Amino acid sequence: MRRILLSALLAATGPAHATAIGDPFLPILVTVTLSPKAADRLNRSRDPVQVTAFYSFRPPHRIARTLPEGEIALGRETVPIRSDSARARLVGDGYRPDGIDPLMAGQRMVLVNVYSGRDGGPLNVLDCGIFEGTLREAAARPIPIECRLIGEE
Numbered sequence: 001m002r003r004i005l006l007s008a009l010l011a012a013t014g015p016a017h018a019t020a021i022g023d024p025f026l027p028i029l030v031t032v033t034l035s036p037k038a039a040d041r042l043n044r045s046r047d048p049v050q051v052t053a054f055y056s057f058r059p060p061h062r063i064a065r066t067l068p069e070g071e072i073a074l075g076r077e078t079v080p081i082r083s084d085s086a087r088a089r090l091v092g093d094g095y096r097p098d099g100i101d102p103l104m105a106g107q108r109m110v111l112v113n114v115y116s117g118r119d120g121g122p123l124n125v126l127d128c129g130i131f132e133g134t135l136r137e138a139a140a141r142p143i144p145i146e147c148r149l150i151g152e153e
Contacts (some may be wrong), residue, residue, distance in 0.1 A: 030143045038148050053111070074096050
């Protein structure tokens with residue numbers, strides 16, 4: 001079974017962003033595996049694969065329950081990857097922790113989502129796993145995300 005592996009490296013550039021008191025924003029490696037049918041479809045349509053990171057801050061429960069979403073958005077970042085390429089970099093430019101007091105308890109979180117770029121049509125054609133966890137967890141090991149075509153068995 002032919003598999004295409006795409007690696008996305010999420011890394012900050014410039015000054016390090018704090019993820020907790022004194023912790024810098026650490027690189028996050030995402031490995032996306034496309035099924036053979038998904039790889040073929042994306043190669044034919046030339047649709048890119050999008051790797052998006054949604055950054056957030058999850059405060060303690062007593063504060064979170066007062067927020068509409070239970071957390072505070074800290075930005076997002078998207079980078080397109082060609083379906084036949086091996087790597088892309090998300091450089092942390094979308095991560096904006098400026099409104100969070102570094103002494104405030106809570107966790108800096110990331111949600112990584114993968115989908116088709118839709119250049120070949122208006123709809124996403126990929127059914128992919130996701131990753132949600134702390135920035136520290138995300139940086140601790142490569143994150144595997146598997147994708148197939150929507151409806152593919």
